[in-house]
Amino acid sequence: MEKKKLLGMTPGQLREVAAECGLPPFAAKQIARRLYVNRARSIDEMTELSKRGREMLAASYCVGLSAPKAEARSADGTVKCLFEGKGGRDVEAVYIPDRERATLCVSSQAGCKMGCRFCMTGRQGFHGNLEPSDIINQIFSIPQSESLTNIVFMGMGEPLDNLDAVLTSIEVLTAPWGLGWSPKRITVSSIGKLAELKRLLDETKVHVAISVHAPFSDERAELMPVEKVWPVAEVIELLRGYDFAHQRRLTLEYIVWRGLNDDLRHADALARLVRGVDCRVNLIRYHSLPDGDLQTASEQTMTAFRDRLNSHGVTATIRASRGEDIQAACGMLAGEAKRQEGE
Numbered sequence: 464m465e466k467k468k469l470l471g472m473t474p475g476q477l478r479e480v481a482a483e484c485g486l487p488p489f490a491a492k493q494i495a496r497r498l499y500v501n502r503a504r505s506i507d508e509m510t511e512l513s514k515r516g517r518e519m520l521a522a523s524y525c526v527g528l529s530a531p532k533a534e535a536r537s538a539d540g541t542v543k544c545l546f547e548g549k550g551g552r553d554v555e556a557v558y559i560p561d562r563e564r565a566t567l568c569v570s571s572q573a574g575c576k577m578g579c580r581f582c583m584t585g586r587q588g589f590h591g592n593l594e595p596s597d598i599i600n601q602i603f604s605i606p607q608s609e610s611l612t613n614i615v616f617m618g619m620g621e622p623l624d625n626l627d628a629v630l631t632s633i634e635v636l637t638a639p640w641g642l643g644w645s646p647k648r649i650t651v652s653s654i655g656k657l658a659e660l661k662r663l664l665d666e667t668k669v670h671v672a673i674s675v676h677a678p679f680s681d682e683r684a685e686l687m688p689v690e691k692v693w694p695v696a697e698v699i700e701l702l703r704g705y706d707f708a709h710q711r712r713l714t715l716e717y718i719v720w721r722g723l724n725d726d727l728r729h730a731d732a733l734a735r736l737v738r739g740v741d742c743r744v745n746l747i748r749y750h751s752l753p754d755g756d757l758q759t760a761s762e763q764t765m766t767a768f769r770d771r772l773n774s775h776g777v778t779a780t781i782r783a784s785r786g787e788d789i790q791a792a793c794g795m796l797a798g799e800a801k802r803q804e805g806e
């Protein structure tokens with residue numbers, strides 16, 4: 464029988480585990496401390512528990528840490544790590560060192576349902592939601608784990624399509640019994656699934672990034688089918704009701720494609736769309752996919768687009784591209800399909 468993973472469990476869930484294993488309720492706190500503060504790699508390390516208690520726990524449970532199966536290193540220091548995923552498809556996390564910051568971009572799903580035209584993950588279809596243990600494992604099991612300063616939910620999958628697991632992972636990262644991080648060190652990126660976005664905003668204080676990519680509804684729908692269900696105008700309307708000037712930050716992501724969304728008419732429309740919202744716009748270079756028809760805009764065009772937004776009073780920056788040589792940049796994460804037995 465496969466053992467259940469303790470990693471990613473909250474004290475409430477650990478109390479149920481303790482009861483099931485005949486341990487006193489206070490053992491839940493001891494287990495949580497060993498898991499998240501001491502980063503125990505095995506139940507044997509939980510020496511506060513009696514030997515018998517550890518045996519009872521280990522009969523059905525394990526810590527659940529599992530190291531990356533493979534790594535790829537970029538010339539710029541970015542490292543892409545491959546992890547066990549779901550439904551025959553592995554997932555990737557990307558470690559991005561940048562001076563005093565060390566960010567991990569984590570995946571929340573194997574594949575994705577959203578089908579964005581420009582995204583390698585979207586091309587795979589959906590293979591399953593990751594559990595909180597799978598998400599926390601990406602953070603805990605990389606060699607650079609202890610030096611991480613930031614987590615971004617921008618890897619494979621739409622985080623708001625697996626919101627419960629993402630919220631539990633955020634709780635582990637921010638709760639006093641967990642890592643005790645400030646929510647300001649965490650960003651969740653989304654296409655803007657409306658009800659779930661509201662829940663994320665109401666239940667956490669993490670930073671939010673929204674993939675806009677086109678200010679005109681018909682053009683966005685061509686790139687992102689979700690526009691037909693959750694129009695970006697409604698997403699922006701929802702965001703207007705929240706304060707992004709003080710405790711948390713709102714970033715709008717905008718990949719700039721040559722001849723598609725890169726002229727000043729688009730910049731003007733984007734500025735109109737976000738008027739009065741405290742946000743900054745991240746302009747992103749695109750990395751063409753195999754057989755893809757989309758091309759990145761020129762540097763000159765991107766600079767003109769940025770300057771036009773700035774002239775409207777919208778803070779806009781061009782995001783530095785990282786890990787392109789190892790297919791770790793925006794839209795390039797593909798995971799790996801597992802070989803079927805007998806193949």
Ligand code: SF4
Pocket residue numbers: 575576577578579582583584585586618619620621654
């Ligand atoms: S861009 Fe994000 S939401 Fe769209 S298909 Fe890719 S992973 Fe899914």
